[in-house]
Amino acid sequence: MAVQRPQAGARRMSFADDFVAGLRARRIAPKWFYDAEGSRLFERICELPEYYPTRTELALLDRHADEFAARIGPGAEIVEFGAGASVKVRLLLQALAAPRRFVPVDISGEHLADAAAALRADFPGLAVEPLAADFTAALELPPPAGRRIGFFPGSSIGNFEPAEACALLARFRHWLDGGALLIGVDLIKEPALLHAAYNDAQGVTAAFNLNLLARANRELGADFDLSAWAHAAFYHPPLRRIEMHLVSRRRQAVCVAGEVFEFDEGDSLHTENSYKYSVDGFRALARRAGFEPGPVWTDAARRFSLHWLEP
Numbered sequence: 303m304a305v306q307r308p309q310a311g312a313r314r315m316s317f318a319d320d321f322v323a324g325l326r327a328r329r330i331a332p333k334w335f336y337d338a339e340g341s342r343l344f345e346r347i348c349e350l351p352e353y354y355p356t357r358t359e360l361a362l363l364d365r366h367a368d369e370f371a372a373r374i375g376p377g378a379e380i381v382e383f384g385a386g387a388s389v390k391v392r393l394l395l396q397a398l399a400a401p402r403r404f405v406p407v408d409i410s411g412e413h414l415a416d417a418a419a420a421l422r423a424d425f426p427g428l429a430v431e432p433l434a435a436d437f438t439a440a441l442e443l444p445p446p447a448g449r450r451i452g453f454f455p456g457s458s459i460g461n462f463e464p465a466e467a468c469a470l471l472a473r474f475r476h477w478l479d480g481g482a483l484l485i486g487v488d489l490i491k492e493p494a495l496l497h498a499a500y501n502d503a504q505g506v507t508a509a510f511n512l513n514l515l516a517r518a519n520r521e522l523g524a525d526f527d528l529s530a531w532a533h534a535a536f537y538h539p540p541l542r543r544i545e546m547h548l549v550s551r552r553r554q555a556v557c558v559a560g561e562v563f564e565f566d567e568g569d570s571l572h573t574e575n576s577y578k579y580s581v582d583g584f585r586a587l588a589r590r591a592g593f594e595p596g597p598v599w600t601d602a603a604r605r606f607s608l609h610w611l612e613p
């Protein structure tokens with residue numbers, strides 16, 4: 303089955319519009335990282351020795367799969383927000399009794415179709431119905447095919463300002479139609495560990511950040527000189543967040559969609575925030591969004607957490 307694209311034409315327009323508006327405001331939404339190349343780079347980030355979140359969360363999913371399965375129950379439907387390559391959900395699906403349907407939602411369409419085909423091959427009884435959509439905008443989910451459970455791993459929630467995160471959780475709750483949400487949340491920790499995770503030795507995170515400009519060159523005919531921009535990522539303790547920026551290495555002018563943008567040496571484009579939470583801080587946020595926080599699973603070093611949120 304083809305990947306559904308409710309707003310296929312509109313999506314490309316909206317990268318153009320949003321990116322140009324972002325250049326004016328010197329701030330670009332991190333969702334635009336994930337074109338096909340960006341999604342590939344993100345998968346490489348997940349395998350980096352410094353990037354602890356993915357392997358820590360995978361270990362938690364593996365270790366507690368039976369507990370999740372018991373909570374989810376038989377014949378359920380899983381909706382994953384920002385599914386990417388759908389690696390993590392496999393651990394969940396393997397443990398479930400007769401899961402009925404899996405609906406991966408992702409902004410990167412190409413990526414979704416491949417991942418869906420692989421899942422269908424590996425889970426013959428499972429209906430896989432990918433949806434290429436931006437879940438920060440309106441989302442047209444099909445009617446539930448079983449008890450609907452939301453899955454939002456990877457601490458993607460950290461990309462949102464706490465107030466926006468709360469609003470997004472409230473919308474998930476509405477879409478889940480009475481079902482629970484299993485969500486991965488990165489925890490506050492030693493700043494040096496956080497710093498290393500976003501400043502890897504191989505430069506994959508830098509390439510991921512710079513791909514945003516490469517994408518503008520590919521899709522919008524922009525003329526960014528990638529060698530004139532530097533990756534910068536740092537932890538900001540008062541706000542408990544990693545900030546990523548692209549910093550202009552010199553005075554320069556860039557042409558994007560017929561418009562010229564000027565940058566001084568040191569000017570930056572803010573490309574991502576990645577908020578970190580305490581377990582209790584996140585539970586309080588979930589409560590403000592209307593959820594009833596349930597059990598929380600963390601690794602021994604308390605690097606990462608998985609939260610079960612009841613509607």
Ligand code: AVJ
Nearest residue numbers: 347456457458460461507576
């Ligand atoms: C997918 C948003 C959770 O913030 O850690 C990884 C993205 N950015 N390295 C994160 C990311 C740089 C990631 N999230």
